[in-house]
Amino acid sequence: MVAQLTRAERQFALLTLGLLALCGLLMAAGANDDLFALHGGLILAFAVGLGFLVISGLDAPEPADGRLAEYYDDPSRVAIVLTMGWALFGLAVGDWVAWMLAYPQLTFDAAWASFGRIRPIHTTGVIFGFGGNALIATSFHVVQRTCRTRLAGQFSPWFVLLGYNLFCLLAVSGYPLGITQSKEYAEPEWYVDLWLCIVWVTYLVLYIRTLARRREPHIYVANWYYLAFIIVVAMLHIVNNIAVPVAWNHARAYSAFGGVQDAMTQWWYGHNAVAFFLTAGFLGMMYYYLPVRAQRPIFSYRMSIISFWGITFMYMWAGSHHLHYTALPHWVQTLGMTFSLILLVPSWGSAANALLTLNGAWHRVRDDATLRFMMVAAIFYGLTTFEGSFMAIRAVNSLSHYTDWTVGHVHAGALGWVALISFGALYSLTPALWGRARMHSAWAVEAHFWLALAGTLIYVFSMWNSGVIQGLMWRTYDAGGTLAYPFIDTVVAMHPYYIARAVGGALFLSGAAIGAWNVWMTIRGPAAASQPAVDDRPLTVLAGE
Amino acid sequence: MSGGAERDPLTGHMTTGHEWNGIKELNTPVPRIVWFFLITTFLFSLFWWVLMPAWPLGHTYTKGLMGIDQRQMVADDLRRAAEKAPPWRAEVIRLDYADMQADPVLMEQVRRHGAVLFGDNCAACHGPGGTGGPGFPALAAGAWLWGGAPEVLAETIRVGINSDHPDTRVSQMPAFGRDQMLTRAELQTLSGYVVALSALEMPIEVAQGNGYALFAANCAACHGEDARGMVETGAPNLTDNVWIYGGDGETIFTTLFYGRQGHMPRWDQRLSDLDRKVLTLYVADMAEGGHGDR
Numbered sequence: 154m155v156a157q158l159t160r161a162e163r164q165f166a167l168l169t170l171g172l173l174a175l176c177g178l179l180m181a182a183g184a185n186d187d188l189f190a191l192h193g194g195l196i197l198a199f200a201v202g203l204g205f206l207v208i209s210g211l212d213a214p215e216p217a218d219g220r221l222a223e224y225y226d227d228p229s230r231v232a233i234v235l236t237m238g239w240a241l242f243g244l245a246v247g248d249w250v251a252w253m254l255a256y257p258q259l260t261f262d263a264a265w266a267s268f269g270r271i272r273p274i275h276t277t278g279v280i281f282g283f284g285g286n287a288l289i290a291t292s293f294h295v296v297q298r299t300c301r302t303r304l305a306g307q308f309s310p311w312f313v314l315l316g317y318n319l320f321c322l323l324a325v326s327g328y329p330l331g332i333t334q335s336k337e338y339a340e341p342e343w344y345v346d347l348w349l350c351i352v353w354v355t356y357l358v359l360y361i362r363t364l365a366r367r368r369e370p371h372i373y374v375a376n377w378y379y380l381a382f383i384i385v386v387a388m389l390h391i392v393n394n395i396a397v398p399v400a401w402n403h404a405r406a407y408s409a410f411g412g413v414q415d416a417m418t419q420w421w422y423g424h425n426a427v428a429f430f431l432t433a434g435f436l437g438m439m440y441y442y443l444p445v446r447a448q449r450p451i452f453s454y455r456m457s458i459i460s461f462w463g464i465t466f467m468y469m470w471a472g473s474h475h476l477h478y479t480a481l482p483h484w485v486q487t488l489g490m491t492f493s494l495i496l497l498v499p500s501w502g503s504a505a506n507a508l509l510t511l512n513g514a515w516h517r518v519r520d521d522a523t524l525r526f527m528m529v530a531a532i533f534y535g536l537t538t539f540e541g542s543f544m545a546i547r548a549v550n551s552l553s554h555y556t557d558w559t560v561g562h563v564h565a566g567a568l569g570w571v572a573l574i575s576f577g578a579l580y581s582l583t584p585a586l587w588g589r590a591r592m593h594s595a596w597a598v599e600a601h602f603w604l605a606l607a608g609t610l611i612y613v614f615s616m617w618n619s620g621v622i623q624g625l626m627w628r629t630y631d632a633g634g635t636l637a638y639p640f641i642d643t644v645v646a647m648h649p650y651y652i653a654r655a656v657g658g659a660l661f662l663s664g665a666a667i668g669a670w671n672v673w674m675t676i677r678g679p680a681a682a683s684q685p686a687v688d689d690r691p692l693t694v695l696a697g698e
Numbered sequence: 699m700s701g702g703a704e705r706d707p708l709t710g711h712m713t714t715g716h717e718w719n720g721i722k723e724l725n726t727p728v729p730r731i732v733w734f735f736l737i738t739t740f741l742f743s744l745f746w747w748v749l750m751p752a753w754p755l756g757h758t759y760t761k762g763l764m765g766i767d768q769r770q771m772v773a774d775d776l777r778r779a780a781e782k783a784p785p786w787r788a789e790v791i792r793l794d795y796a797d798m799q800a801d802p803v804l805m806e807q808v809r810r811h812g813a814v815l816f817g818d819n820c821a822a823c824h825g826p827g828g829t830g831g832p833g834f835p836a837l838a839a840g841a842w843l844w845g846g847a848p849e850v851l852a853e854t855i856r857v858g859i860n861s862d863h864p865d866t867r868v869s870q871m872p873a874f875g876r877d878q879m880l881t882r883a884e885l886q887t888l889s890g891y892v893v894a895l896s897a898l899e900m901p902i903e904v905a906q907g908n909g910y911a912l913f914a915a916n917c918a919a920c921h922g923e924d925a926r927g928m929v930e931t932g933a934p935n936l937t938d939n940v941w942i943y944g945g946d947g948e949t950i951f952t953t954l955f956y957g958r959q960g961h962m963p964r965w966d967q968r969l970s971d972l973d974r975k976v977l978t979l980y981v982a983d984m985a986e987g988g989h990g991d992r
Contacts, residue, residue, distance in 0.1 A: 299718040373718040444721050450706060453726035454714045463736075483768045484751035484759040491743035491752075498736045505732075513708040633807050634784045639817020641826060689719075 154311070155210030157220060157227055162308050166207050169312065174200035180344070180402070188330050189404040192323055192344070199319050223690055224297045226586050228310040232290030233583060234676075235318060236575070237669040239286055243278025244662040250275050251655035255648060265329035273328045273340045279567065280338065280431065282321045287575040288434040289314055289356075292379045294582060295441045296360060299376060300367030301692040309359045316352035320345060332404050336419050338426050339393050343406035346394040353390065357383050368692035374457045378437030381465055385429040393422035413480045420475040428468035431566065432534075435574050436464075436503055439527060442578040444510055446524045447517055452509035456502050463499025467492050474545035477554060486547065493545030500538035507531035522595070522602040526577030529606060533569025537562065552624040557647065561616025568609040568661055576601065576668055583675050590681035593674035597667050604664030611657030619650035790975055795848035798979060805983070812980025815973055819965070820981075828984045833943060833960065840985035841940035843869070845929040852978040858964035859932065866964065869932035871920075875955030880916065888912045889950040895925055895936050896945055 155163060177200055180193025250272050253259040260266045297304060304310050324341040327333065333340040341349070360383055364372060396406035410418045444451055451457065473481060473489030508531050511518055518528050540562050544553050553559060580598055584591050592598055626646060629637040703715040703725070711724040747753060750762040761767075786807040790798065798804055817826065823834040830836030840846060844854050844867055857863040860870075874880045880888070891909025913925070920933040927935035934942060942960070943953050965974060 299721070301719065369716075369718055371716050371718075373716075373721065374723075441721070445719075449708075450713055450722035450724050452724055453711075453728065454716075454723040455726065455728045456732070457723070459728055459732065459736075478768065482751070482759070483766070484754065486768075487746065487750045487752045487762075491746050495736070495739040495743055498732060498739055501735075502728075502732055505729075631810060632784075633786060633810060634779070634782070635807075635811040636814050639814045639821070641817050641821060 154227060154231070155207055156213045157216050157225075158307055159215055160211075163207055163211050166308055166311070167204065167211070169308075170200045170204045170207065174204065183402045185400065186403045186405070188327070188332050189344075189402060191330070192327065192332070192404065195323065195326060196319070199322070203315065221303060223303070224294075225304040225307070225310065226294065226297075228304075228314050229290045229293045229582070230586050232286050232293070232314050233579060233586070233672065235314075236283060236286040236290055236579065237665075237672050239278055239282030239321070240572075240665050241662075241669055243275055243280075243283050244658070244665055246271060246278055247275040248655060248658040248662050251651070251658045255651035255655055264331075270328050270331065270333075273333065274325045276338060277321065277324045277328070277340065279572075280426075281324065282318075284431065284434075284571055284575065285317060285321065286314075287579065288379075288382065288430075288438070289317060291438045291441070291578050291582060292360070292383075292434070294586070295373075295375050295437065296363050296379065297691070298689075299373035299441065300364060300369055302363060302366045302368050303691050304359065305362035305366050306359050309355055313352055313356045313359060316348070316355070320349045320352060323348070327404075334394075334396065334406065334408065336393065336408070336422075338423055339390070339419070342404050343394070343396050343398050344404070346390065346396075350387075350391060353383070353387050357387055373440070374451070374454075374461065375437040375440040377461050378433045378440065381461075382429050382434035382437065385425060385433070385465075389422045389425050389429070393418055413476075416476055416479065417473060417481060417485065421469075421472040424472035424475060425468055427566070428464070428471075431571050432468075433464065435571050438578045439507055439531065439574050442574075442581045443507055443524070443527045443531075446521065446527065446577070446581055447511050447514035449510050449512070449514045452506050452512070456506045460499040460502035460506060463502065464496070467496040467499065471496055471545065474550065477547050477550040490545050490547055493542050497538060497542040500542075501535055504531050504535035504538070507534075522598040523577050523580040523592075526573050526580065526602055526605075529602075530570050530574035530577060533565055533573065533609070537566040537570055540565065552628070553620060556620040556623040556627075557616045557650070558620025558624065561613050561620055564616065565609070565613045568605070568612060572661075572665075573605060573609075576605065576665075579668075579672065583672050584681075587676055588680045589675055589678055593671050593678050597671040601664040601668045601671070604660050604667070608657045608659070608661030608664060611660065612654050613657075615650040615653035615657065619647045619654075622646055622650075787972060790972055795852075795975075795979065795982075799848075799982075805979070808976050808979045809983065812976050812983075815969070815977050816980055816984075819969065820977070823962075828981065830942070835942050835960075836940060837981055838984050839940045841935060841938055842985075843927070843929070843932045843934055846982065846985060848978050848982050850929075851981055852974060854962070855969075855974050855977060855981075856964065856966045859962040860959060861962065861964040863964040863966065867932055869960070871933075871953065871958040873955065873957030874916065876957070880912070880954075884912055885951060885954045888916070889947050889954055892936055892950050893945065893947050896939055896941075 155166075158166065174197050177193045177195070177197030181190045181197060182193070184190035184193060249259065250268065253268055253271070257268075260268065260271075264270075293304060293310060320341070323345045327341060327345070332342055334342055339346075360380060364376060364380070395409040397409065398406040408415055440451070440457070470492035471489055473485045474493050475489075477486050477490070508528070511524075511528060514524070518524050543549055544558070544562060553562075580592055583589075623643050623646070626638045626643045627636075631637045703712045705712055706724055709724060709726065711726045713722045714725045716723060747760070748762065749764045750766060751759055752762060753760045784807075786804055789801075789804055790808065793801075793804075798808065816828070820828075820837075823831075824837050825831050825834070828837035830839070835841070835843065842850075844850055844859075854867060857865045857867060859867045872879065874888075875882065875885050887908050891913055894909070914923070917925070917936075920928060920931040921936055922928050922933070925936045927933050934940075939945065941949075943949055943958060965977075969977070
């Protein structure tokens with residue numbers, strides 16, 4: 154890591170870490186709030202720990218100049234390891250929460266382990282920890298390959314990756330202590346948000362500078378999506394998290410928005426986090442690893458264009474479908490519903506573009522579990538976007554809203570689409586980055602695939618059942634004009650489905666554990682006999698035109 | 699780099715001529731069905747925008763040809779539901795408790811509606827079926843603190859106990875130990891005495907000794923000379939086997955030492971007159987067959 158940096162870059166890294174440590178120290182020493190002090194201490198420890206790493210390599214010889222003619226893959230390698238670590242952590246906590254819903258005594262009577270605190274650890278762990286690291290790992294890899302240029306920075310990729318993981322760490326360590334601003338998928342408090350803001354803008358600048366250095370005349374589709382992901386997430390994050398802290402040395406802040414405006418801002422953020430974090434970024438992933446693995450050209454460049462702009466434009470309007478039948482004015486709901494319906498077309502366009510790309514490569518889908526991961530992910534993407542548009546219809550929403558159907562829908566997307574495409578990409582990327590011929594165990598990839606698919610199906614089907622039953626029980630009147638069921642009856646009716654869901658989650662988790670083992674063994678395994686392709690390096694001169 | 703467009707032998711379509719690290723793209727035209735659905739969904743949206751409230755116009759918005767507004771829809775729904783209200787609801791409002799209890803057909807309906815109301819509003823503390831739990835009285839036992847007549851139950855439900863209602867029922871068991879009204883030894887004697895009271899179900903005069911003097915001096919004012927409780931103070935009967943916090947010596951000692959002050963919310967702002975009446979009947983009905991005798 155450190156040896157790849159020049160001496161000046163090492164000193165700059167040390168300076169940055171020093172500033173970070175100083176911030177942590179100030180927070181810890183000046184806090185008038187124990188939790189704030191604790192987080193200050195965590196930041197200090199993080200900075201000092203990395204500081205030791207840099208200092209230990211400070212006097213290493215200067216790196217060879219030849220490195221600038223190679224791709225810069227060290228950050229991606231570290232990101233892959235972090236991705237698998239966060240996957241195991243986030244999925245394990247998720248399965249704990251799932252069992253807790255079936256057996257509430259699993260909170261062990263501890264405040265920190267109550268459902269409301271554990272659940273965001275799960276969501277942040279999987280979305281930002283697992284998903285975010287997978288996106289950073291692949292985006293760094295893809296942008297270099299498709300631009301035929303090295304990342305436009307030596308230190309900044311590390312700053313982005315490690316800074317982002319510090320954000321994740323601060324987030325999940327805060328929830329059990331009760332540090333939250335209670336906005337779904339935006340729980341971290343103001344100082345953590347500010348930190349992410351700095352990290353994310355660095356990511357954006359790094360990405361744009363790399364694109365600007367490209368040695369290819371055109372920007373590949375995958376990069377459109379990655380760039381949309383980075384830009385829009387920056388915008389969403391900044392707007393939704395505008396807040397006024399109680400004091401500079403206190404963890405609590407109050408949102409700039411209130412009432413229905415707050416709800417609308419939150420769901421504009423929430424739905425576009427799904428759109429641009431969990432969709433656009435992973436479409437970028439799909440557009441690179443799927444055609445490479447299938448060894449087929451993308452089905453249609455024109456479909457890529459229609460789908461990209463359709464998704465980018467239409468998603469922005471759809472957030473209000475989370476607030477049907479609320480205090481939100483009716484007209485906002487109408488717009489949210491109609492744009493959600495139009496959105497189905499570009500979404501299916503993307504899914505179809507992926508699946509039609511596989512024409513001529515279906516024998517590879519059959520034989521190669523890695524490609525099958527990506528194929529099934531595209532199918533789940535299509536299913537989930539259809540379901541999403543369907544649930545955005547007001548009348549449907551009156552049944553589905555607040556029920557487990559929503560939970561099932563989210564997990565069809567999160568497990569079936571996001572996680573499967575990520576695993577497919579990681580199984581392509583890991584051997585490539587470490588110069589291995591293939592993954593350590595093809596059998597393990599196969600086992601992971603079937604466990605993940607079975608787990609997802611069990612999860613989604615049990616939540617469909619429980620959600621629809623729940624929705625119907627809530628609205629059933631008897632002949633005397635009285636609601637037929639007290640709420641507790643619906644809870645009792647959910648119980649078997651909650652057990653089924655937790656079993657599905659356990660299958661998915663065990664698949665990921667096999668995957669993590671396989672990635673680890675691949676990293677530690679022997680290098681491939683044949684050298685990697687000689688053209689896997691940046692172009693030094695502008696070719697052709 | 700691009701070697702110009704070429705024909706894909708499998709599909710027969712041309713590539714765009716771009717290439718990124720081996721990835722090529724076909725220049726396949728967008729399938730007609732995509733255009734069809736794009737146009738269809740857009741036309742539907744257009745149609746829907748004309749019918750429904752849809753686009754903002756500064757301080758107002760397009761109201762839509764259907765004249766629909768969700769607030770109005772809720773108001774209309776509620777009005778229609780009130781118009782279509784089944785006859786039993788009017789009966790509940792009109793009749794008094796004794797008449798209703800004498801009408802088995804009406805009581806059938808009350809039980810059904812009452813079960814849902816009780817499940818959604820009362821069961822969280824009093825338990826499903828009114829079995830109670832530590833700190834929350836078992837309603838099914840019929841051991842009423844404030845009286846079990848329907849009118850009295852209705853008042854308890856309306857104003858609550860130690861609530862913020864101006865007419866709330868108020869009761870407090872003092873902290874005899876913490877506030878140093880009695881010594882630890884006296885409290886131990888007293889808790890033994892209270893245990894004996896219920897264990898033996900004996901007449902109070904028989905349970906003589908040290909405990910009796912302490913009881914008469916400190917407890918009888920609220921719990922009554924006979925220890926059978928008083929509805930005026932909401933103090934429970936100590937001679938039966940129904941306990942709110944627990945009837946073992948240790949728990950009774952804790953109760954004596956730290957005192958108790960239960961809380962029941964007022965329901966006058968949460969439930970309609972009709973619903974409270976139904977609940978009253980439901981709770982009174984629930985306790986029937988229990989050993990409540992007042």
